Amino acid sequence: MAEFDVAALGPKTRIDPRVEVRMAIFGRVMRWIAAAFSFAILLGAWIAPIGEALPEGPVFVRKITPTGAMGLAVMSVGALFAGDVRRTASSSVVWRRLGLVLTSITATFGLYVMMFFITNRTGQWNANLGAMPAFAVGLSLFALGIAVPLMVSRKEARVVAGQVAALLIFSLSGVIFLGYLFGDPSLGRLFQRPEISYQAVLGALLTALGVVLIRPGSGLMSTASSPGAGGRLLRRYGPLVLLAPAILLFVTEAIPAGDRIDAVAFVSVVSGLFLLILMGALVRVIDVTAIEASTAGAQAERAKVGLEQEAPLTSKLADALHLVDVSDGVEGWEVVTRYRPAHGVVAGDTSAVRSMPDDTIGVVLVDVTGHGAEPAVRAIRIRDLLLHSLALGQNPADCLGFIGWAGADDVLASGVVVRLDPATGRAIVASAGHPPTIHIGTQKAELIEPTGPLLYLDPQSVYTHAEIDLAPGDALVLYSDGVADVQRSRDGLSEPEALADMLLAEGGLAERSADLVLGFGDPDPEDDQTVVVIYRNS
Amino acid sequence: MSGLNITQSAISDRWTALAVDGEIDMATVDVLNEAIQAVLASDSQNLVVDLTATAFMDSTGLKALVMADRSFEESGRSFALAVKAGPIGRLIELSGVEAKLKIVSALEELEDPSLAG
Numbered sequence: 001m002a003e004f005d006v007a008a009l010g011p012k013t014r015i016d017p018r019v020e021v022r023m024a025i026f027g028r029v030m031r032w033i034a035a036a037f038s039f040a041i042l043l044g045a046w047i048a049p050i051g052e053a054l055p056e057g058p059v060f061v062r063k064i065t066p067t068g069a070m071g072l073a074v075m076s077v078g079a080l081f082a083g084d085v086r087r088t089a090s091s092s093v094v095w096r097r098l099g100l101v102l103t104s105i106t107a108t109f110g111l112y113v114m115m116f117f118i119t120n121r122t123g124q125w126n127a128n129l130g131a132m133p134a135f136a137v138g139l140s141l142f143a144l145g146i147a148v149p150l151m152v153s154r155k156e157a158r159v160v161a162g163q164v165a166a167l168l169i170f171s172l173s174g175v176i177f178l179g180y181l182f183g184d185p186s187l188g189r190l191f192q193r194p195e196i197s198y199q200a201v202l203g204a205l206l207t208a209l210g211v212v213l214i215r216p217g218s219g220l221m222s223t224a225s226s227p228g229a230g231g232r233l234l235r236r237y238g239p240l241v242l243l244a245p246a247i248l249l250f251v252t253e254a255i256p257a258g259d260r261i262d263a264v265a266f267v268s269v270v271s272g273l274f275l276l277i278l279m280g281a282l283v284r285v286i287d288v289t290a291i292e293a294s295t296a297g298a299q300a301e302r303a304k305v306g307l308e309q310e311a312p313l314t315s316k317l318a319d320a321l322h323l324v325d326v327s328d329g330v331e332g333w334e335v336v337t338r339y340r341p342a343h344g345v346v347a348g349d350t351s352a353v354r355s356m357p358d359d360t361i362g363v364v365l366v367d368v369t370g371h372g373a374e375p376a377v378r379a380i381r382i383r384d385l386l387l388h389s390l391a392l393g394q395n396p397a398d399c400l401g402f403i404g405w406a407g408a409d410d411v412l413a414s415g416v417v418v419r420l421d422p423a424t425g426r427a428i429v430a431s432a433g434h435p436p437t438i439h440i441g442t443q444k445a446e447l448i449e450p451t452g453p454l455l456y457l458d459p460q461s462v463y464t465h466a467e468i469d470l471a472p473g474d475a476l477v478l479y480s481d482g483v484a485d486v487q488r489s490r491d492g493l494s495e496p497e498a499l500a501d502m503l504l505a506e507g508g509l510a511e512r513s514a515d516l517v518l519g520f521g522d523p524d525p526e527d528d529q530t531v532v533v534i535y536r537n538s
Numbered sequence: 539m540s541g542l543n544i545t546q547s548a549i550s551d552r553w554t555a556l557a558v559d560g561e562i563d564m565a566t567v568d569v570l571n572e573a574i575q576a577v578l579a580s581d582s583q584n585l586v587v588d589l590t591a592t593a594f595m596d597s598t599g600l601k602a603l604v605m606a607d608r609s610f611e612e613s614g615r616s617f618a619l620a621v622k623a624g625p626i627g628r629l630i631e632l633s634g635v636e637a638k639l640k641i642v643s644a645l646e647e648l649e650d651p652s653l654a655g
Contacts, residue, residue, distance in 0.1 A: 369597040371564065412601040414633070433633040453634020457604060461637070486632055487594050487625030494628070526564065527596065 019235070020217040020225045027213020031080045034206035038073040041199040042066075064197040068133030071106050071113075071141045072203040078102030079207055082148045083214040100149050107145025113138025134196035136176065140204035143169045144211055151214040159219035164273070166211040167220070171272050173205035223280040229290065230283035241276045314346055317376050322530065323352040326361060330422045332472075332538040333361070334510035338518045340529040342482065348375035348413070349480045349530040350383045356419070362390040363418035365478045365532055366455075367434065368411060378411055382455065386417050395419075396430035397463035400452060404432075404461045413455040416478050418534075425470040425536055430463050435486055438477040438500045439468050440507055445500035475513055475535040477503060482527035483517060495520075510535035542566040544573045553648045554583040555620075559591045562599030570599065574606045584616040586648055589626050600633060607639050620645055 041064055081099025117135040143165040150162030176196060217225050224234045322339050335353045348368030356362045366383045368375040382403055389399035396417035403415075414434040420427045429437055433454035436447035452463030470476060477499075484495035491498060499520050507513040510533045517531040542560040549555045556573050560566065570587075577585045587603060589595065603619060610617035618640040621627050630636060642648060 367597070369601040410605065412597065412604055414597070433635075435632070450632050450634060453637050454600075454604075457633075457635060458638045461634070481597065485594075485596075486628045489625070494625075 016225055016231065019231065023213055023216035023221070023225060023235075027210055027216060028084055030206055030213060031076065031083055031210030034203065034210045035073070035076040035080045037206055038069070038076040038203045041203060042069040042073045044069075044199070064199045065133045065137075068137040068197070068200050069203075071109050071133065071137065072200060072207065074102050075106040075141055075144055076203065076207045076210070078106060079144065079148050079211050079214070082152055083210065096152070100152070103145045103148040105145070106141045110138045110141025110143070110145055114142060134200065136172065136196040137200050137204070140169045140173065140200075140208070144204070144207055147211050148214070151211060156219055159215050163212055163215075163220045164277070166208050167276065168270070168273055169204055170208035170212060171276075173201045173208060176201045177205055220277065220280050223284045223287070226283065226287040230287035234280060234283045238276060238279070241272060241279055244272050244275065314373055317373055317380075318346045320380055321346065321350045321376060323354065325352070325354045330355070330361060332536060333422050334533075334535040334537055335361075336510040336514040336531075336533045336535075338514045338529075338531040340482075340518060340521065340523075340525060342371060342525050342528040346373060346376040347371040347528040348379045349482065349528040350376070350379035351478070351530050351532050352383055352387055353532060353534070354387055356391055358393060359422070361418075361420040361422055361534070362387055363420065363476075363478065363532060363534060364390070364415065365434070365480065365530060366413055366415040367480045367482075367530070368413040378408075379413065382413055382415065386415065390417065390419060395465060396428050397451060397465040400430050400432045400455065400463040401461065403455050404457070404463075405459055408456045411456050414450075414481070415455055418476065418478070420470070420476075420534060425472075425474070427468050427470055427476060427534075428465050429468060429476075430465040432461075432463065433457070435479065435481050435484060436496045438479075438496065438503065439470070440475040440477060440500070440503045440513070441471065442473045445504040447496055447500060470534070470536045472536050472538050475503070475507065475510065475533055477513065477517060478530075478532040478534075479517055480528065480530040482525050482529035483521040483531060509537065542569045544569060546573065546577070548583070549586070549645050549648065552584050553586055553618075553645075554581075555586050555588050555645055557588040557591060561593050562595040562602075564596065564598045567598045567602050571602050571606075574602070574609075578606075578609055578613065582615065584618070584648075585610060586618040586620055586642070586645060588620040588645060590620055590622045590644075592626055595626055595629060600629065600635065603639070604635060616640065618642055618648060 044064075078099045078101070081095045082103060083099070113133055114135060116132055117138070147162040147165040147169075150158045150165070153159060153162070177198075212221065215221060224231055224238060226234070318341065322337050324335055324337050326333075326335055337351055337353065339349065339351075341347065348370055349366075350368075351365045352362070354362050354364075364383050364386045366379045366386070368379040368382065385403055385406075386399050389402055390396065394402070396419050399417050400415065414432055416429065416431045416434045416437055418427055418429050418437075429448050430452070431437060431448065431450040432452050433450050436449050439446040439448060446468070448466050448468065451465055453461050455461075468476075479499070484499045486494050486496055488495045489498070493501065499517065502520060503513055503516060507516055513535065514531050514533045517533070518529060521529045542558065542562060545557040545559070547555050547557070554577050556570075556577065558570060562570055574585065574587070577583060585606070587606070607617045619630070619635075620642050621630050622643055630641060635641075
């Protein structure tokens, strides 16, 4: 027998946890690097002259101001605390709160710096602290200082806002940084004089990256953590899209140089961010569709495997539905069973013709309402219980009463039980709401009506029986309502009457009669069709 | 395959009728079941399923009605079938459900206080 691999369920989540963890680790590393770098430039700019040894940009436009370095250092440490000491039961919330306080302070300071320039104040700001940081430093401190508290919020919308702010700073810093790298100082003039320093922009870039990755599984970043191909694409090319404005700027820079460049730069940065978000949304749609498709695919695969596994079972079930076991044949009698399934599926028809211990022949036909394997299994169970009752010597009517006594909640079945004495031709017939059994004589046909209600209709149901005598040439025909239904009529007769007439006119030996009965039924039935013919030939 | 049209109406203070027009079989039985469940869920009315205009009913339909009778019995309400002589009447007769279910030949019978609920 073939072995089957059960297909795995499709991805349940829209986040690939491994990617999320990788991004979270990367973010943490970036925050540490940003903090270390900020402290290094703080040392270089203010505390100790060793900072002179730090690498300068190809075009060193301006040294970082001590206040700017201080702001960045506080900012990066705040992001480090707030970003890394969060939502773990074991870690103290004190550190996290400290981080939020630090970033709030830098946000306030950044706002102050921006206001300073917006109100057109120029010159020395404070002789003791040194020159005023650049406007872009203020903007970075403000945006990142706001972003960090937003990022650790439980509300998705706030996380998204924080990510947008951090991405904006990342993109902005990227533009300026690339400008320095490629020796175009005018990019460093972004927004307002004085130009932001090489170190400050790199510090802001690193911090922004660290802040964006505080929550890699939420908000916009969840798209980047997506397990689909779109998520992979976004992780690979997202940063390039963010830096696209810088590349665009080089092109525009090459034409005229002037103050306009600030506005162009800003528009480029914002449009880069917009593009990224648009790309993120697109990727989300693509990935969600792909994930749903793969989930549906996996389910379909499971269903297919399930069918393949159950098909042999169903096939065996179908083999068990109809039994003829009359030991060595019974002299003078022929038994034929025919079965036509409804649209190729198993359903609730089942039958058995079996030799009994007392040398009688037991005949059982059961029809359980419904289609599929479940009614088939129930029908086989009922049939076998009836056979056992017969084997124990019960009257067919009592066999049916016993089944009803057992009770069942959601089953309804009809059935016929016959005990036939082959020596005398005497048949005892009991029927539970089943279509009339037909006795075909040589001169006339007789319909044997039900002798009690449907099985399981009422546990108290009482059944009677009919006794008929089968003479040589007589046949007893049992069938299910898939063959002939009392509600339908042909030539002015009900189907059972019409069937009886036809058999009387054209019937003969068991094989011929059984073929006729099946021929009477719909060749492509909605309900399964069963025929059992017991024919006495001598 | 014929469709199934079910018309709901209040025939008295206590009885709601579902008149079933068409063929009740495996393909349409869910429509009947939904209509019965709606009555079962909506109010405390007794229900009569009017099969006098029904052309055909297979065993799944019969089962649905038997199960509905049990549900109404459990909720302390009455359930009845309106059946006239003919194919459906023959099915009801042969299946023996008369012993278990209240069967009337016309809805008017349910307005008789001696019969109602």
